[in-house]
Amino acid sequence: MYAIVDIETTGTNASYNCITEVAIYIHNGEKIVDEWHSLINPQNEIPNFIIQMTGITNEMVENAPAFEEVAQEIFSILHDKIFVAHNAGFDYGFLKNHLGENGFELRTKKLCTVRLSRKIFPGHRSYSLGRLCENLGITIENRHRAQGDAFATARLFSMLLEKDTEKHIFTALKKTSKEQHHPPNLDKLVLDKLPEAPGVYYFHDQNGNIIYVGKAINIRSRVWGHFTYADNHGKENDLRNSVYDITYELTGNELIALLLESEEIKRKFPKFNNAQKLWDRNYCIFKYIDQKGYIHLAIERYNVKKEVLKVFPDILSARSFLQEKMLEYELCAKYCHLQKTLKGCYNHEIGLCKGACINLETTASYNERVIDAINSFEEEEHTFFIIDKGRTREENSVVYIEKGHYLGFGFFSGDYYNGDHEILKERVKWRPDTPDVQRILSGWLAKNKGKVANRIIPL
Numbered sequence: 233m234y235a236i237v238d239i240e241t242t243g244t245n246a247s248y249n250c251i252t253e254v255a256i257y258i259h260n261g262e263k264i265v266d267e268w269h270s271l272i273n274p275q276n277e278i279p280n281f282i283i284q285m286t287g288i289t290n291e292m293v294e295n296a297p298a299f300e301e302v303a304q305e306i307f308s309i310l311h312d313k314i315f316v317a318h319n320a321g322f323d324y325g326f327l328k329n330h331l332g333e334n335g336f337e338l339r340t341k342k343l344c345t346v347r348l349s350r351k352i353f354p355g356h357r358s359y360s361l362g363r364l365c366e367n368l369g370i371t372i373e374n375r376h377r378a379q380g381d382a383f384a385t386a387r388l389f390s391m392l393l394e395k396d397t398e399k400h401i402f403t404a405l406k407k408t409s410k411e412q413h414h415p416p417n418l419d420k421l422v423l424d425k426l427p428e429a430p431g432v433y434y435f436h437d438q439n440g441n442i443i444y445v446g447k448a449i450n451i452r453s454r455v456w457g458h459f460t461y462a463d464n465h466g467k468e469n470d471l472r473n474s475v476y477d478i479t480y481e482l483t484g485n486e487l488i489a490l491l492l493e494s495e496e497i498k499r500k501f502p503k504f505n506n507a508q509k510l511w512d513r514n515y516c517i518f519k520y521i522d523q524k525g526y527i528h529l530a531i532e533r534y535n536v537k538k539e540v541l542k543v544f545p546d547i548l549s550a551r552s553f554l555q556e557k558m559l560e561y562e563l564c565a566k567y568c569h570l571q572k573t574l575k576g577c578y579n580h581e582i583g584l585c586k587g588a589c590i591n592l593e594t595t596a597s598y599n600e601r602v603i604d605a606i607n608s609f610e611e612e613e614h615t616f617f618i619i620d621k622g623r624t625r626e627e628n629s630v631v632y633i634e635k636g637h638y639l640g641f642g643f644f645s646g647d648y649y650n651g652d653h654e655i656l657k658e659r660v661k662w663r664p665d666t667p668d669v670q671r672i673l674s675g676w677l678a679k680n681k682g683k684v685a686n687r688i689i690p691l
Contacts, residue, residue, distance in 0.1 A: 234259040234343075235313035236389055238382035239323050240286050242274050244470050246329040250274030251299055252288050254327075255378035256309055257386040259316070261393060264386055268309055269379050271296035286376045303334035310338060314405065318361045318385045319416045320344035325469035341405055345385055346416035348392050351400045359417075361385065413459040415475045422478050426452040429623075430485050432492045435504070436477040443474055444504040447493035449486050471504050484622040484629050487676050488641050491631070494668045508668050515550040515667075516540045519606065525595040526588055527602040529554060530569040534665070542609045543637050545670035561605040564588045564598070617656050617689040630656050631673075638665040638673060656689070 236257040243249030251272045258266035271288070273296045283289055306327070317323040320342045328338045346359050356367055361381060365372050370387050374380030393401065414420060417438065426433075428450050435444040448454030459472050483489040497508045518538040520528050531550045534543060544550040551570065558568045558579075566577035566589040579585040580592075588598040618631040622643050632639040640663035649655055663669075 233313045234261065234316050234389065235310050236264075236316045236382055236386040237310070237323050237327070238317060238378045238385060239326055240282075240288055240376070240378050241326060242276060242278055242282055244322075244473075245467060246326045246469055247467065249326075250276055251326055251330060252278060252282075252286070252293055253378040254302075254306060255382035256306075257382055258309070258313070259386055259389060263390070268305075269382075270302060272302070273298050288377070299330050300334050303331055303336055307331055307336040307338065310340060311336075313340060315340045315342035316345065316385070316389055317342070318345045318381070318388070319473060320346075321413075321416065321469055321472050343389075343401065343404055344414070344416050345388055345392065347414055348396075348400060348404070349388070351398075352392050352395050361388075364388070413456070415459060415472045417473070417476045418478070423452075423455070426455055426478065426480065427482065428452050429482055430489050431480050431482040432489055432496060433478060433480040434496075434500075435471065435475045435502075436479065437474055438476045440477070442500045442502050444471060444502050445493055445496045445500060447483075447486075447489040449489070451480050467504070474504075482623040484624075484627065484643070485620040487618065487620060487631060487672075488629055490672045490676070491638075491641060491663065491669060494666070494672060495663055498664075498666070512667050514665060514670055515544045515547045517542045517544075517550060517554055517609070519602075524591075525599070526564075526567055527599045528567050528569065529557075529563070529602065529605075540637075541606055542635075543665070543670065545667040545674070557605045557608065559584065560608075561601045562586060563602060563605060567598075614690060617653070619687050619689060630659060632657065632660045633673070638663065638669050653689070 236259055238255050239251050240253040241249050241251050252274050253269075253271050255269040256267065257264050271293050273293045275298055278288060278290050278293070310327070315324055321344065324338075324342050331338045349356070349359050349364055353364070353368070356364060358364065361384060362372065362375060365384050365388060368388065368391060370384055370391075372380055372384040414423070430449050431451050432445060432447050433451050433455055434442050437443050446454060446458075455478060458468055481492065483492055494508050497505045498510070501509055513533040515531055516534045516538075517529055517531055518535075518540050520530070520539070522528060529541075531547065531554060532538070534540065542553070544553065554568055555570060557563065558565060558570060562584065564577055564585045565571040565579040566573055571577045571579070576587065576590040577585050580587050580589060586593045586598070588595075614636070615634045618633070620629045620631075622628045626645055626647075627643050628646055628649070629641060629643050631641045640660045642659035642661050644656065644659040
């Protein structure tokens with residue numbers, strides 16, 4: 233038995249928006265044998281644009297049951313049927329989410345009449361319910377109302393059953409089939425051609441715009457993860473329904489995939505990416521000399537115009553590092569800009585500063601210790617290349633770090649490198665350094681500590 237379903241909602245995200253109407257037609261494979269319909273009180277204001285599209289007003293649902301009042305009845309109808317809808321992921325995702333919130337776990341097979349229509353009725357310019365039904369001679373009464381759209385979908389499903397000479401429906405219902413998770417607007421060939429390799433992938437909307445950027449060790453597996461998880465998560469369901477194309481760029485390994493993903497999210501600003509969107513500059517320690525000749529150390533946002541001594545992903549890391557050096561080399565807290573005071577620093581009062589801030593220590597004596605501290609920065613700040621797998625067997629990748637500052641990555645042939653560091657530098661394409669990149673690098677190095685000695689080439 234099939235349950236042909238349509239719902240109306242206050243928005244597109246199953247986790248945040250509410251259902252305003254549900255219609256279900258029970259189909260035995262030959263005809264409609266039963267039906268169920270109800271308006272639903274979303275217990276929230278219906279947005280004006282939704283009212284204009286569906287015609288369902290706040291007044292109409294005021295005395296309608298809340299979803300929790302009909303959840304058990306809806307579950308009893310759906311739980312032992314095959315769930316059928318036009319763009320099934322949307323309707324199934326909402327109902328699964330709302331039923332789950334009321335203690336009912338919906339786990340049924342489902343069929344999407346968008347995907348089935350693309351296979352059984354190929355060649356149409358549009359597979360929206362309105363356009364497709366118009367082309368097939370199906371009249372929709374009360375368009376954008378659950379009952380009218382569900383009844384039209386039931387008639388469409390009858391035609392699909394009748395014309396399915398190649399058994400696409402049977403194939404889609406197999407336990408091993410992934411058809412039920414396919415995005416309704418994406419050609420299956422696009423998914424079939426995805427590589428099982430590391431890289432960055434891009435989801436595109438119907439206009440070709442990039443709406444999501446992700447990274448993966450196995451692109452095909454990760455992309456499928458988005459779609460199989462969509463029934464349980466409103467955002468993933470929205471994403472699945474918005475995808476019309478997928479492109480990708482191979483990276484050869486996880487580290488470059490992480491670095492490229494971070495950069496692309498900031499460049500493309502995709503709709504469905506939340507983290508790492510904003511460009512942000514790293515913090516750094518730099519030096520300058522005041523009019524009296526004392527060397528100052530200070531923390532600011534990274535600036536190429538300043539004499540940068542060390543780069544940090546965040547201000548707390550920078551302050552912690554400078555605090556340690558200040559104590560180790562008995563530097564002035566005021567001249568390290570860790571304390572703000574018009575007179576001498578507080579450290580002098582407790583014997584941790586020798587009094588440069590109140591002219592008790594000469595510039596020569598104080599600056600000598602500052603220079604020793606700066607030299608210790610450089611001892612800890614290595615310049616090196618990270619060599620790893622490339623996009624092909626004959627290729628390697630290179631990531632270039634100069635004094636802790638990320639300069640970019642590139643690829644080179646194994647035969648191309650002869651030990652000359654300048655050759656590696658030539659293959660590196662400059663990339664922006666950001667706090668996110670610094671976190672990626674430090675995390676990767678910590679995770680792979682002891683495993684990458686043979687892959688790091690120091691300068």
